[in-house]
Structure formats: structure tokens, C-alpha cells
Amino acid sequence: xxxxxxxxxxxxxxxxxxxxxxxxxxxxxxxxxxxxxxxxxxxxxxxxxxxxxxxxxxxxxxxxxxxxxxxxxxxxxxxxxxxxxxxxxxxxxxxxxxxxxxxxxxxxxxxxxxxxxxxxxxxxxxxxxxxxxxxxxxxxxxxxxxxxxxxxxxxxxxxxxxxxxxxxxxxxxxxxxxxxxxxxxxxxxxxxxxxxxxxxxxxxx
Amino acid sequence: xxxxxxxxxxxxxxxxxxxxxxxxxxxxxxxxxxxxxxxxxxxxxxxxxxxxxxxxxxxxxxxxxxxxxxxxxxxxxxxxxxxxxxxxxxxxxxxxxxxxxxxxxxxxxxxxxxxxxxxxxxxxxxxxxxxxxxxxxxxxxxxxxxxxxxxxxxxxxxxxxxxxxxxxxxxxxxxxxxxxxxxxxxxxxxxxxxxxxxxxxxxxx
DNA sequence: TAGTTTAGGTTATTAAAACTCACTTGATCT
DNA sequence: AGATCAAGTGAGTTTTAATAACCTAAACTA
Numbered sequence: 001x002x003x004x005x006x007x008x009x010x011x012x013x014x015x016x017x018x019x020x021x022x023x024x025x026x027x028x029x030x031x032x033x034x035x036x037x038x039x040x041x042x043x044x045x046x047x048x049x050x051x052x053x054x055x056x057x058x059x060x061x062x063x064x065x066x067x068x069x070x071x072x073x074x075x076x077x078x079x080x081x082x083x084x085x086x087x088x089x090x091x092x093x094x095x096x097x098x099x100x101x102x103x104x105x106x107x108x109x110x111x112x113x114x115x116x117x118x119x120x121x122x123x124x125x126x127x128x129x130x131x132x133x134x135x136x137x138x139x140x141x142x143x144x145x146x147x148x149x150x151x152x153x154x155x156x157x158x159x160x161x162x163x164x165x166x167x168x169x170x171x172x173x174x175x176x177x178x179x180x181x182x183x184x185x186x187x188x189x190x191x192x193x194x195x196x197x198x199x200x201x202x203x204x205x
Numbered sequence: 206x207x208x209x210x211x212x213x214x215x216x217x218x219x220x221x222x223x224x225x226x227x228x229x230x231x232x233x234x235x236x237x238x239x240x241x242x243x244x245x246x247x248x249x250x251x252x253x254x255x256x257x258x259x260x261x262x263x264x265x266x267x268x269x270x271x272x273x274x275x276x277x278x279x280x281x282x283x284x285x286x287x288x289x290x291x292x293x294x295x296x297x298x299x300x301x302x303x304x305x306x307x308x309x310x311x312x313x314x315x316x317x318x319x320x321x322x323x324x325x326x327x328x329x330x331x332x333x334x335x336x337x338x339x340x341x342x343x344x345x346x347x348x349x350x351x352x353x354x355x356x357x358x359x360x361x362x363x364x365x366x367x368x369x370x371x372x373x374x375x376x377x378x379x380x381x382x383x384x385x386x387x388x389x390x391x392x393x394x395x396x397x398x399x400x401x402x403x404x405x406x407x408x409x410x
Numbered sequence: 411t412a413g414t415t416t417a418g419g420t421t422a423t424t425a426a427a428a429c430t431c432a433c434t435t436g437a438t439c440t
Numbered sequence: 441a442g443a444t445c446a447a448g449t450g451a452g453t454t455t456t457a458a459t460a461a462c463c464t465a466a467a468c469t470a
Contacts, residue, residue: 014447032326038428048449053429089406115324121237124383143405153407160377160396161405167376168369178329191365199404200348200366201294202358219418243457253420258458 017055019045021066028108033063033116060120064128067117070109071131074102078135088146089197095139096169097189103173104183114174139165161196168192222260224250226271233313238268238321265325269333272322275314276336279307283340293351294402300344301374302394308378309388319379344370366401373397 023045027036038059042049056062081098085091103110113132117123139162146152152161169192176183228250232241243264247254261267286303290296308315318337322328344367351357357366374397381388 016447032324034324037426039426049428050430050450051448054446054448059428118379119237119239119320119324121383146405150407152405153403156396156399156405160393160400163376164369164373164397164400164405167372167374169372170376171368171372172365174323178326188365191361192369194361195365195369195404196400197404197406199400199402200351200357200361200369201402202355221418242455244455254457255421255459256419259417259419264457 014055016045016047016051019047020052020055020062021069023047024062024066025108028066028111028116033112060122063112063116064123064126067109067112068128068131070106070112071128074109075131075135078138088142088149088151089193091142092139092146092165092196093189093193095142096165096192097185099169100173100183100185100188103177104185107177107180110173110177110183114170114177136162136166165192165196168196219260221250221252221256224252225257225260225267226274228252229267229271230313233271233316233321238317265327268317268321269328269331272314272317273333273336275311275317276333276340279314280336280340283343293347293354293356294398296347297344297351297370297401298394298398300347301370301397302390304374305378305388305390305393308382309390312382312385315378315382315388319375319382341367341371370401373401 020041023041024036027040027044038049038052041062042052052059052062056065078095078098082091082094085094103114117128123129140158143152143158143161147154147158172188172192173183175181225246228246229241232245232249243254243257246267247257257264257267261270283300283303287296287299290299308319322333328334345363348357348363348366352359352363377393377397378388380386
């Protein structure tokens with residue numbers, strides 16, 4: 001009973017719930033969320049439709065929880081990836097690369113984040129969205145650190161810089177995700193960093 | 206009859222169609238598209254639901270046509286706004302300002318473009334989307350012109366530069382649109398241009 | 411000018427999809 | 441042994457997008 005309590009927090013979720021989430025993930029590989037029906041989700045999960053509503057408030061909540069799992073996983077990785085890197089610009093470069101790489105290797109995750117959740121008000125109030133905010137904060141911290149140590153100009157608002165970085169990444173990936181085109185982290189990172197770090201104005205005379 | 210032919214192309218659309226489009230525009234001021242029902246649209250238009258399907262293939266087609274009207278209007282304006290400006294960077298600056306200003310003064314337009322259409326495959330194949338592509342081409346032309354005349358570095362792909370600009374603008378506006386916050390073209394343009402033109406790296410030694 | 415077509419619109423219905431409710435079954439606690 | 445509970449089901453209800461069939465008045469044609 002005591003050890004039961006210990007396990008209580010991380011008790012493995014019931015089989016049905018897992019199957020439902022897996023089912024949606026798999027369907028999202030070929031279809032957009034709006035075109036996936038609850039009947040379809042239940043069927044490929046081998047479960048009844050009603051069970052979805054046992055574990056999720058509604059269809060979008062299911063989507064949010066799927067996204068959330070991805071986010072939890074990737075946030076941990078992101079933190080580790082930045083460890084041991086010296087220099088704010090170097091950190092930003094690494095972060096951009098990892099961001100591209102993550103989208104590149106998990107299209108479903110990219111789809112959800114770039115396309116499927118944005119258009120619903122309640123996403124921005126959701127628990128899931130907090131992870132995204134935490135990530136955005138991380139970027140802001142790096143930028144501010146760079147301003148303090150002199151690596152980064154401090155006459156552009158840090159938040160604007162963050163938005164430039166995120167906006168760039170996401171706009172680049174959006175069309176690629178929509179049309180199923182390849183995302184190449186290496187070249188994209190080089191080009192985007194060149195753009196963000198040095199600007200487009202030709203200063204070579 | 207002959208003069209009838211002349212007018213045929215630009216005949217004013219029937220009252221019902223106009224009322225339906227107005228109705229959606231007005232509803233979009235307070236609600237997201239997904240939460241607006243066809244019944245609601247018809248009711249505020251003072252028209253029956255079936256009439257919507259006389260003039261539009263489906264609910265999304267109505268949305269696309271509303272967006273299209275905005276785009277037609279703004280594209281003309283954009284072309285004029287750039288006339289008489291010397292220098293590619295100056296043109297880009299003006300374009301960015303106008304872009305911000307347009308979103309700032311027409312939130313419904315901004316909403317549709319930033320939030321409501323992206324998540325549907327068929328938008329990217331629609332007639333409406335061609336206007337957006339035309340706009341994107343315009344930016345690309347300016348960038349390439351700048352590369353030729355030496356104002357803009359040519360070691361970053363022009364398309365990457367375009368994506369940086371558009372991505373920056375849209376990411377900046379997205380949160381503001383979602384949360385109904387103000388968009389201030391003047392300061393945003395200054396900051397974004399500084400970022401894009403000169404980069405964030407501190408080069409003052 | 412009588413007859414026919416057409417544009418603009420409506421009434422009534424359908425089909426599909428999201429969501430609910432009342433219930434079963436088997437395991438666990440006391 | 442009886443109560444409680446978690447996991448899951450079957451059979452609905454409701455909402456909403458979409459259609460089909462029909463009406464009416466104006467415009468065209470012969």
C-alpha cells in the first residue's frame with residue numbers, strides 16, 4: 001500500500017488510453033486532424049468511441065495530450081543538448097539546429113505544433129501550451145545572457161530577437177511540413193544563423 | 206444587350222451573397238471560424254442557410270472568398286505603396302511597415318491569414334492562395350534586385366531571406382492577434398528591420 | 411404577348427460526426 | 441461476502457454541414 005502510493009504518480013495509464021493516443025499519432029501521419037473522425041480513432045485503436053471521452057474532455061483535448069507528451073520528451077532533451085556549450089550565439093545555433101532536427105525527424109509533432117493547434121483559442125490557455133512558453137523563455141534567457149556578456153546587441157528588444165528566431169524557423173518549416181518536403185537541419189541552420197546573426201545588409205564596403 | 210455583355214464580367218453580386226460575406230466578416234470579429242456555424246452566418250445575414258451553398262461550395266470556400274476580397278484590395282495598395290521608393294532595403298522597410306499596418310488595422314484579415322486558413326490542405330491549392338504567392342514573389346524580387354545592386358548579401362539564399370522576413374512579421378503578429386493586443390507598425394518595423402538588416406551579433410568590437 | 415428560361419431565394423430533409431448516458435465486468439479493499 | 445472502483449461498452453442524442461426539391465418574379469425569345 002505504501003509502495004502503491006509511491007507508484008501512484010507515475011502509474012502506467014490504462015491500455016485503452018495508450019491505444020487511443022497511439023491511434024491518433026498514427027492517423028496524423030497521413031491525415032490532417034480535422035479530417036480524422038472520432039469513429040476512425042476508436043476503430044484503429046480497437047476501442048469504442050465512448051472510451052475516448054472517458055480519458056479526454058473532447059477531441060481537441062486528446063490532440064493536446066498527444067502534443068504534450070512530445071513536448072515533455074523534447075524539453076528534457078533540449079535542456080541536455082545545451083549543456084556544456086560556451087557562448088550565447090553558439091547556444092542559439094545549437095538550439096536552432098535541434099529545433100530543425102526535431103521537426104525533421106518527427107513530422108507529426110511538427111504538424112501538430114505548426115498547423116493543428118494554433119487555430120483554437122483554448123490551446124493558448126492549455127496546460128500543454130505552458131511547455132511551449134517554457135521553451136520560449138529558455139530562448140529569451142540565452143538572448144539576455146548574450147546581451148549581458150556583450151555577444152549580442154542590446155539595442156533590439158530581446159523579445160523581438162526571440163520572435164525573429166522562432167518566426168524564421170517556423171515559417172521555413174511550415175511549407176515543408178504542409179507539402180511533405182524534406183527539412184535539412186544542417187544547411188537551414190547555417191543560413192538562418194547567418195541571417196539572424198549578421199543580417200542581410202551588405203557591409204563588405 | 207451589348208452593353209449588358211460589357212457589364213457581365215463585373216456585375217455586382219446578388220444582395221444575398223454580399224450579406225453572407227458581410228455576416229462572416231462581422232462574426233469573425235469576435236469568434237473563431239471553427240466556432241461559427243452556418244446557421245449563425247445565415248441568421249446574422251438575414252438569409253436562409255441553403256443560400257450559402259448557392260454561392261459557395263462549402264463553409265471554407267466562403268472563408269476563402271472573404272479572404273480573397275481582402276487580398277485583392279490589399280495587393281493593389283501594396284503595389285502602389287512601393288512605387289517611387291529607391292533602394293531595395295528601403296523598399297523592404299516600407300513593405301514590412303505596410304504589412305504590419307494592414308494587420309494592425311484589419312484584425313479579421315489578420316486572423317484569417319494567420320490562423321484560420323493554414324490548417325486546411327485545400328487552402329494551399331486554392332485560387333485565394335495564389336494572391337499570397339504573388340505577394341511572396343514580390344518580396345523575392347526585391348531581395349534579388351538588392352543582391353544584384355550590391356545592397357544585399359548574396360551568400361544567403363534569397364528565399365531564406367524572404368522566409369526570415371515573413372516569418373518574423375507573422376510570428377510577431379500571431380500572439381498579438383490571438384490575444385487581441387495592439388500591433389504598432391512604427392516601432393515593430395524599426396526593430397524588425399534592425400534585426401533583419403544588421404543582425405544581432407554585436408560587431409561594435 | 412404568350413411561353414420559356416434564368417437568377418435569387420426558401421422549406422424541408424439528410425448524413426455524418428461529436429459527444430452522453432446508463433450499464434457491465436472483473437479486480438481490489440475491508 | 442459485500443462494497444467500491446477502474447476499465448470499458450452499446451445504444452443513443454444533438455449538432456451541424458450539406459442537399460434536394462421547389463417557388464417566384466423578372467428577362468428573353470419567338
